[in-house]
Amino acid sequence: MSTAKLTERERQVYELIQKNPYVSQQDLSETLHLSRSTVANLVSSLVQKDVLLGRAYVLNDSQQVVCVGGANVDRKFRSLEPFQLHTSNPVQSSYSVGGVARNIAENLGRLGYNPSLITAAGKDADWEIIERASSLIQLDTVLHIPSASTGTYTAVLNAEGDMTVAFADMEVYDYILPPLLSTHDKKLKQASCIIADLNCPKEGLYYLLQKAQSFHVPLAFVTVSIPKMKRLPKDLSGLTWLMTNVEESASYLGMTIETNKQWEDAVTYWLERGVSYVTVTWGEHGVMVGSAEGIELYETATIPEVQDVTGAGDAFAAAVIYSWLEGKTLRGAIQTGLQSATLCIQSHYTVRPDLTPQLLNAQEEKI
Numbered sequence: 177m178s179t180a181k182l183t184e185r186e187r188q189v190y191e192l193i194q195k196n197p198y199v200s201q202q203d204l205s206e207t208l209h210l211s212r213s214t215v216a217n218l219v220s221s222l223v224q225k226d227v228l229l230g231r232a233y234v235l236n237d238s239q240q241v242v243c244v245g246g247a248n249v250d251r252k253f254r255s256l257e258p259f260q261l262h263t264s265n266p267v268q269s270s271y272s273v274g275g276v277a278r279n280i281a282e283n284l285g286r287l288g289y290n291p292s293l294i295t296a297a298g299k300d301a302d303w304e305i306i307e308r309a310s311s312l313i314q315l316d317t318v319l320h321i322p323s324a325s326t327g328t329y330t331a332v333l334n335a336e337g338d339m340t341v342a343f344a345d346m347e348v349y350d351y352i353l354p355p356l357l358s359t360h361d362k363k364l365k366q367a368s369c370i371i372a373d374l375n376c377p378k379e380g381l382y383y384l385l386q387k388a389q390s391f392h393v394p395l396a397f398v399t400v401s402i403p404k405m406k407r408l409p410k411d412l413s414g415l416t417w418l419m420t421n422v423e424e425s426a427s428y429l430g431m432t433i434e435t436n437k438q439w440e441d442a443v444t445y446w447l448e449r450g451v452s453y454v455t456v457t458w459g460e461h462g463v464m465v466g467s468a469e470g471i472e473l474y475e476t477a478t479i480p481e482v483q484d485v486t487g488a489g490d491a492f493a494a495a496v497i498y499s500w501l502e503g504k505t506l507r508g509a510i511q512t513g514l515q516s517a518t519l520c521i522q523s524h525y526t527v528r529p530d531l532t533p534q535l536l537n538a539q540e541e542k543i
Contacts, residue, residue, distance in 0.1 A: 182227065185210075189218045190227060201290060216290065216314045241284055241497070242317075242363055244294040244384065245277030245373030246349060246400070247310075248327030249302045250526075255335050272486075272526050273309040275327065276373035276400050279487055279527055283494030283516070285312025286531040292317050292367075294360055296351035302326035317363065319356050324348045327375075349375040354383040365391040368501055369416075371493070372397055374404040382409045389414040394501075398493050402427045413450030419493050420446075422458040436473065439464050443471050453506065455496065455513075457489065465510055474510050476518075487526035492517040495536065515539045 182190060185208075192204055204215045253267040281291035292314040297303045303326040307315060327349060331342040357364070357380055364370060364387055372384050374397065381397065388395035396417035399405060405420075405428040412418065425442040426433045433439050439458060443466035446454040454466040462475040495516030499509035515536055520528050 181225070182222075185214075186218055186222055186225075186227075189215065190222055193219075193222075211311050212285070212290070213311050213314060217316050220314070220316050240363075240367050241281075241289050241291045241369050241371065241501075242294060242360070242367045243277040243281040243284075243291055243313075243371045244352065244357070244376055244380070245398075246275035246327055246346070246375035247273075247278035247293060247295045247297060247306050247318075248275045248329055248346070249305050250274040251328065251330045252333060253330070254333040254337060255340075257335060259334060259340065271305070273306050274329065274487075274526060275306075276375065276398055276490055276493075277371065278306065278310065278313070279490035280371055280373075280398065280494045280497075281313045282310060282527045283491055283531060284498060286527070286529075287494070287498045287533055287536075289498065290314070292363060294318070294352070294357065296321060296324070296348045296356070298322070298324045298326040298348060300326055302328060317360050319351055321348065321351060324351070346375060350377055352376045352380045354379060356380075357383050357387075361387065364388075364393065367393050369394045369396065369497055371395075371497060374398070374400045374407050376407065378407040378409060381407060385409055385412075385414060388416075396493070396497060398490075399424045411450065412446075415451045417453045417455075417497070418446055418451045419455045419489075419496070420457075421489075422456060425456050433458075436464075439473075440471050455492075455510070457492070463492075463510065463514070465506065467506055469506070472507075474514060476514060488517040488520045490526075491520035491528070491531075512536060 188208055189204060192199055192207060201212055201215050201219065205212045249271055251269065251271045253269050256266045256268060259265055277295060278293055281293045284291045294317045296319045299320045299322050306326065325345055325348060328345045332340045334340050370384060370388055370393055372381060384395060394416040396419060397415060399420040402424055405424050422433045422439060429442060429445055431438065431442065433442055439456065443454050443456050443464050447466050452467065455463050457463045460476055462473055464471060464473050492513040496509045496513035499512040504512065519535065519539060
């Protein structure tokens with residue numbers, strides 16, 4: 177295959193891979209002084225141009241994980257005085273980048289994996305904010321829709337910090353349907369794991385469930401809210417992981433969960449629906465975990481310095497999958513997930529910027 181039409185950067189990457197087919201993307205990044213995401217895009221371009229027919233270098237690279245679902249900008253407006261209707265109110269404003277799938281992808285990127293994000297977004301200033309904050313994530317799989325707005329969540333808080341009203345503009349995720357997902361079948365097939373949040377429409381989740389079984393790739397569904405629980409396919413046979421909470425489970429299953437026995441019953445119901453591994457969290461009570469080996473409760477440790485609980489669930493989900501893929505036992509993976517959530521809660525960030533495998537190990541040794 178001719179390399180005459182390669183850009184200078186593509187040629188540099190090609191020549192380094194030619195010298196060492198097992199070179200990692202991290203090594204390429206450091207050698208060329210480029211970000212990991214830029215190197216990933218260059219490699220993807222070489223594959224699309226059929227210049228790279230094989231991808232031996234992946235054997236020495238961080239594992240490929242595909243995250244599917246939400247990527248949005250979260251904004252908060254906190255009133256400085258009691259609200260007055262029909263006039264302007266002085267506020268303090270802040271924003272952060274969110275979205276369950278995006279947050280999980282960034283956590284995995286910081287843990288050394290090579291995550292791709294399949295989502296839908298506008299071509300606007302909000303997407304530029306997300307893109308700048310997502311340098312560890314491959315974004316060549318994002319569908320940009322010029323007529324749509326990138327997902328946003330806006331919360332209006334009173335002077336005490338309690339939410340008065342919130343606005344969720346998430347319609348763009350309705351484009352995450354089989355026609356979009358099918359264009360990335362090759363990436364889905366090569367993935368070590370697929371993780372999808374319930375911002376995806378039911379049709380998209382069903383497609384991923386079918387493809388994951390066909391490709392023999394582990395698949396995890398991570399729930400996001402009570403209203404979106406209706407998006408779960410009725411038959412979950414073949415689903416590797418389901419990560420949800422007590423409130424969402426109670427609503428979906430039409431039951432009350434006020435005792436440990438009822439909590440355990442909810443896990444049992446999910447297992448009976450065909451899921452291999454189930455985690456049902458209940459705030460400070462901990463997490464109930466179910467598998468073919470049985471059901472076990474993991475209590476959470478007291479956290480002395482709670483800064484912000486935002487993103488703790490995403491940190492938990494990412495670390496559990498990371499540890500499981502690394503070969504830890506189910507117990508070890510859950511414990512690592514809880515440690516990651518604790519680290520997240522102790523920071524002001526949705527995704528802790530200093531998160532590394534070493535930090536997780538140090539937290540484990542400390543405990």
